[in-house]
Amino acid sequence: MLSAQYAPGEVEQRRYEQWVADGLFTADAASDKPAFAIVLPPPNVTGSLHIGHALDHTVQDALIRRKRMQGFEALWLPGMDHAGIATQNVVERQLAASGQSRHDLGREAFVEKVWQWKAESGGKILGQMTRLGDSVDWSRERFTMDEGLSRAVLTIFKRLFDDGLIYRAERIINWCPRCLTALSDIEVEHSDDDGELVSIRYGDGADAIVVATTRAETMLGDTAVAVHPDDERYKHLVGTEVELPLTGRRIPIVADAHVDPAFGTGAVKVTPAHDPNDFEIGQRHGLPSLTIMDEHGVITVHGPFLGLDRFEARPAVVAALRAEGRIVAEKRPYTHAVGHCQRCGTTVEPRLSLQWFVKTEPLARAAGDAVRDGRVRVEPPELTKRYFGWVDNMHDWCISRQLWWGHRIPVWYGPQGEVVCVGPDEQPPAGDGWTQDQDVLDTWFSSALWPFSTLGWPDETPDLAKFYPTSVLVTGYDILFFWVARMMMFGLYAMDGRQPFDVVMLHGMVRDQHGKKMSKSFGNVVDPLDWIDRFGADATRFTLARGANPGADVPVSEEWVQGARNFCNKLWNATRFGLSNGATVEGDLPTGDLSTVDRWILSRLQHVIAEVDEQFEAYELAKVCDTLYHFAWDDVCDWYLELSKGAMTPQRQRVLGHVLDQLLRLLHPITPFVTEELWTTLTGAPTLVRASWPAADQALVDDAAEREVADLQRVVTEVRRFRADQGVKPAQKVVARLEGLDAAGLSAHEGLIRSLARLEAPGAEFAATAKLSVGVGVTVELDTRGTIDVAAERARLGKDQAAAEKEAAQCRAKLDNPAFTDKAPEPVVEKIRQRLAAAEADLARITGQLDAL
RNA sequence: GGGCGCGUAGCUCAGUGGAAGAGCACCCGCCUUACAAGCGGGGGGUCGUUGGUUCGAACCCAACCGUGCCCA
Secondary structure, three states: OOOOOOOHHHOHHHHHHHHHHOOOOOOOOOOOOOEEEEEOOOOEOOOOOOHHHHHHHHHHHHHHHHHHHOOOEEEEEOEEEOOHHHHHHHHHHHHHHOOOOHHHHOHHHHHHHHHHHHHHHHHHHHHHHHHHOOOOOHHHOEEOOOHHHHHHHHHHHHHHHHOOOEEEEEEEEEEEOOOOEEEOHHHEEEEEEEEEEEEEEEOOHHHOEEEEEOOHHHHHHOOEEEEOOOOOOOHHHOOOEEEOOOOOOEEEEEEOOOOOOOOOOOEEEEOOOOOHHHHHHHHHHOOOOOOOEOOOOEEOOOHHHOOOEHHHHHHHHHHHHHHOOOEEEEEEEEEEEEEEEOOOOOEOEEEEEEEEEEOOHHHHHHHHHHHHOOOOEEEOHHHHHHHHHHHOOOOOEEOEEOOOOOOEOOEEEOOOOOEEEOOOOOOOOOOOOOEEOOOEEOHHHHHOOHHHHOOOOOOOOHHHHHHOOEEEEEEEHHHHHHHHHHHHHHHHHHOOOOOOEEEEEEEOOEEOOOOOEOOOOOOOOOOHHHHHHHHOHHHHHHHHHHOOOOOOOEEOOHHHHHHHHHHHHHHHHHHHHHHHOOOOOOOOOOOOOOOHHHHHHHHHHHHHHHHHHHHHHOOOHHHHHHHHHHHHHHHHHHHHHHHHOOOOOHHHHHHHHHHHHHHHHHHOOOOHHHHHHHHHHHHOOOOOOOOOOOOOOHHHOOHHHHHHHHHHHHHHHHHHHHHHHHOOOOOOOEEEEEEOHHHHOOHHHHHHHHHHHOEEOOOOOOOOOEEEEEOOOEEEEEEOOOOOOHHHHHHHHHHHHHHHHHHHHHHHHHHHOHHHHHHOOHHHHHHHHHHHHHHHHHHHHHHHHHHHO
């Protein structure tokens, strides 16, 4: 027998272990069933799962579990990425605690240490995934640094290199002076920071020109001043030279169309080695690039400032200029966008350096085309614009990182300046003087291969044949650009134009109950493990799924997860009621001699199955949850079970068993644990994980039964309303006579109406003190023994009257308008006519009751 | 500065041309033998503002105000 309350802690771990032990999540590449595959966006091996992961995983698990039940060969492939910078940072911090640096250990020993950390940290995430109930295929778990995936990295690098799509060049890149590595554009986060805007006069007298800058210290590396070619103010100066203050160097004044004449004075200083725009100006005009900082952001030139950090150098340079009378204006604070390292927050320094790049133009065009021509669908479609915005304006991708943890760039340099890219099955060149590139690849370079490297590529494995392209990729819209675009580029390139996935389903970010971003500093972070401990995995999942409107952020709160927990408990108790009342799934579902109430609930069930299927296909998980929540709670619990109390028949027991069976199946993808526990108890079958998904049966749709029960509900509700307004206690029975049941087609349900509305049959001395007329044509005469509260009744009827009057007036206004009756479609006009008739009938009825009071 | 969203009940959100909805919160009454993690009833919104299109606008168009995100 089931306990009175659902206790998730007693169910979850046991069930999960059994599922895994039984191999229920293991996919079979040799199966004849159609494939449905999802690759899990790999979490960072260094991190832990936060509530955003829980959302992402819940959505994927719901999709994969349903497909598995639908008879697909369903594969959900898990794994992690190696998170180059983050992981190296963690291990370096550990070393620093004992006063060591990675250089003390040497490259090999350091990498060995990182592997140890990976074993420790990675296990944590895997444990968290089991707590969520993720139905992933653990036998196929992968890691971006494992042997197979590393081979994939080498293979694609070599292929891109040979195709001329990977090149090495000296460019301005984003440099983190703390992590001491290059970063790609997407590893830089911009924020509006307070700074200063300083206007500096270069040159003197008639030839003086004023430039404004937020980075005064970079003037030490200026090699030109630029103005717009059409700017009349400066035309006479173009081609001349001006003396650069503090340095004594003379620099040219050049004309460049990219200068905005409206900004500041219209003249800009040009520092090609420390600003990407200036670098381009420098290229166009053949200007030298003068690097004035080292890798730590420390000034390396010009005596007085030598050795100063860039942020110390700034005020020092301004002070020196002020001493020379060259500061024309200063604005402080001056808010402007500043780039920060995504990993450590340090202000990024644009730095001229020699790096490896992927030439993205042809790859990005193909990635855009795959969506443009419909081979890949983005859900929700509104977000395709953002996708195009990214792939159509992509810069070349800097892929080299000055780290030790990652895939080392497979390029060797020879003594004569040779550059050789070594493929996965090739031997590096032997002999003296050959060295391998010191750098490793961006983590995203290997993550971009995830949808096919995890399936065995570059080998032509059965997995790859069966499961590529994967069916749907689920991730947050915040990494649409970070990752999705790159998987598209590499997938299309490596797999001969075959897309890595058919659908990209984007969800939002989890926020708190006021729509605020979760952050440690704000103290509103939810730990999914904490919720699972306190409310259960199913409640946590349901809370997230119920908020998962496509593309929209998902607000959650403790109140809501309580509500979800309550819902799980409701299911528990509904099944408990069923079991103690003989609900069964044995034998065929009787269809011949069913009562109206049974036909009604079966009919409702068919609508719900159809709706849920539609909603799942549209990735509308929030709506799936809403539909099932209301069906379970309103239709099944509040009405069907209540109508069944004291009215159990063998047919009813079979129908009730069927309804519970189907409901639990429909909910299983969202709330796997409680449904598994209940369903196996109800049916005696071993597991719901691979039970078949319900299919709607049109033959069971019964409009007449639905109408009849709706009328029954209306009578009961009207009486309950009267009772509540009259202050009649719920337990108190009221003597009443029901009239008009025959005409309303409800005579068979008098007993049900009496029990749900708590009405007793009239005796000989019955004297009606109140008369209630329900819209469906039923009149209820009640004997309240003279305790009728006339004022309360008048108020109640008054409200009804006002509502009916308003309705009638609205309809009449429409029908009196010839423009409406002429132009509106006939069904609409007819509907309004019917509404008017109904409103007028209500009005007459209510007015009659008021008069009778 | 450029681009993309969003503004509907106290809170969080559905609804995208023909009757203003849900969950939670709130108010009233109840331990009615599945469930107090519950049951019954109820109040609450000129759908951001102003114009326009339409017989008809929360929904389409324009402008404005507020707000969020991405990019520079």
